[in-house]
Amino acid sequence: MSKFKVVHYINQFFGQVGGEEMAHIPAEKRMGPAGPGLAFSKQFGDEAEIVATIVCGDSWFNENLELATKTVLDMVKEESPDLFIAGPAFNAGRYGVACGTICDAVKKELGIPVLTGMYIENPGADMFRTEVLIVSTANSAAGMRKAVPVMAKLALKLVKGERIGASVEEGYIPDGVRRNFFDKKRGSTRALEMLLKKIAGKPFETEYPMPTFDRVPPMPAIVDMTKANIAIVTSGGIVPKGNPDRIESSSASKYGSYNIEGVDDLTGETYETAHGGHDPVYANEDADRVIPVDVLRQYEKEGKIGKLHDWYYSTVGNGTAVASAKKYAAEIAEKLHNYDVDAVVLTST
Amino acid sequence: MKLEVGYIDIKGIRFGDYNAVEDGILIVNPEPLLEPVLEDPLIKSAHFEIATPGESIRITPVKDVIEPRVKVEGGGGVFPGMVSKVDTVGSGKTHVLRGMAVVTAGPIVGFQEGIIDMTGLGAEYTPFSKLHNLVLVMEPVENFKQHEYEAAARLAGLRTAAAIGELAKELVPDETVVYETPSVAESFKEEWKDLPRVGYVMMLQSQGLLHDTYVYGVDAKRTLSTMISATEVMDGAIVSGNCVSACDKNTTYHHQNNPVIHDLLAVHGKLINFVGTIITNENVYLDDKIRSSDWTAKMANYLSLDAAIITQEGFGNPDTDLIMNCTKLEKQGIKTVIITDEYAGQDGKSQSLADADELANAVVTGGNANEVVVLPSLDRVIGTLDYVDIVAGGHDGSLRPDGSIEAELQIIIGSTNEMGFNRMSAR
């Protein structure tokens, strides 16, 4: 019976090229297993073998995402493997992101099972847990001995197409899919034990983490609008014509601050939308439809509001990560504070 | 309250010329048992069948599962307010025919659910595949009113279980356990001072036809949250009128054998001070929910609880009550663990509950009821397969030509029980 062919991805450190000072090396392929691959090989026995190992510098991967992903993908394709594994990355952030990224790409491009492993707090975990199975490991390489057998076992299940059990059974980070399994004790006993831990202030693990709804309590209403300094903030992606800051049409990696001093009206010649999530025709014709500069300016002239703030802040909300949105909002809020802005008209599409 | 429970283990059931329990075997003479059942004009026909663990039998559609018990000493009779007078139960001595159940089967409405498989994959998901089941199959007359027929079927099951329970009155139990619940004054005794004061909040289904629960015969819909003793529950003070969904409705058997009550009593005086049980309802009217959950929190406060386990029954509407009860207790500084089940979709990706709050940080789950399973074709059906396609969790074509069934766990009695009866969980 032929063995399953596996390709393994590791970073410069586990590939024994060097530490941080060698993180810039581009991807290179070696035949056979290397580094932790040797431990994997032992676990795989005669069911699977690592035919090639790709060693790649963490910095090189993260700073050249597109090129690196393509390069590694091509290397993987050459081997026509049945299975692809990466890491484990433990708590190394860039390594974790690289593992997640390349696993996701291999899964989507080649349609073969993929598996990686990292510490639950590795940024790569949050980013990729719903796309790729990630075995939960300790936060340092000291956890290698424990991680490899768990990863190997799960990897073999994946490549054989066997049923994957619940996250606690198989040892992977919960991936957003609820799976049933039979625990050792009945629910009432589990509840009692959980309660005893909770009472004693000991750590316990809930069987179902509640979804978090980020609630923001609203500020008190403006008392006198005629004196208020109003600013415009938008995720509608309105930018000066030509999109000088190159804000992306989706998954925006930045926001822009644009001066509208003396601007009474946004026109199709001066402004446009960068938003890729809807038909842009009407927004491009007249960007006031997304951010009401014309109306606010009129209110300002009529004394209905105190002032329209000289700057507006814009990003594209389409597919933008909550974490990114939070980051931009925090920075924009600081600017608004510095300018003594009283209230914001926040628009989206 | 103090109740001595004598368990008589039943190892088999067979039909015979008389009704008795001999050497652990229940001998059933159907005629005298069926007489009171058939007196009800709404019941056209009824008969008994026997299902033994391991047999290739599928029982469907199941209405209720009831354990035969009998009061030997102490006030009242089992199922007070339903089959016996309303006198308070929970003290003295009660005998239980353990290892068996009376299962009522037969349609009440056109869509049905409730399968108990005695062998195969389906058997793994229900606790009732491990019991010797005496199945009472009933058929309604033409043009019946659903509410009335449901009541008739419910009473028929309880009466039968009580009648069979009577057979245990004079028997010598195989095992005796004494259960004792403290009075409020006793709960403050010196000896238990350092133990956490723990309560159990039991939520009862109370929304209407096929969604009701009765406490001493009172419809839980019209109750205010109140206390009940663990031992009263063991004497059948709470019975089920709930038929939806098969997977998470609490059968009368679940109430009689409430696992939370048993687990808390087992460590009472050692790890915890099990102060008492609060029962509350799950009405559809919002102000009732607010009132009931406020009342529950108020009682928990009166009892100076440090912590509580909360169990619910049902889907959707009860999730709101569950979160209300949980958050109100937590805000009073009472630590909670809640037990629920999930409807996360067949792919397991949907939001599992219909309500949520970050204060509900300690959850035990009975599993995802939407998981699809294929139940093998079995040799014999007790009841009828007519409704399997139209059941909750079933679908057109659910019943395959070879007799196997492809359906969600929702269809199996007790599979995702929210009292924590089973070992099944999910992550």
Place this chain on the structure above:
Amino acid sequence: MVNFWRLTLGGEQETLHANKYQIVTNNPMVADVFGERCRVVFLEQGSDRDVIETVRDLVHQHYRVLTAPLAGSVKPWETPYRSVMVSTSKGSAIDETSLELVEFALMVIRQSKERLETTKPSIDSDFQTIDLSLIESALPSVEAIGRI
């Protein structure tokens, strides 16, 4: 003769007798039974989603939801019928609890799979009966209250 009123497209309210509650429903049995008693917004060909969305629109207009929108353990993807009791008086602002309940209900309905088509008319009548029973269970509560 079934006595009920439809919510017009323009959203005009038709003031009838001063009752404490109105019912939004797509269940003809409910429309029939309650028609004489209170205002019924009967979405005759409407889906359960239409019912909840109509309730949501009413909530936006400051009406309060009086019963759990997801009443009953028969799941949204099993039964086509849904009835919700709503107040007849408006508040000064949108009731947050009502809004949350309605939004959660919509989320559950949206992520529900396709409804199983049932071909037996007797079953349809049973779903209607259950839905009616659920909304009827609220009657003793709503009629006991002096003021909402």
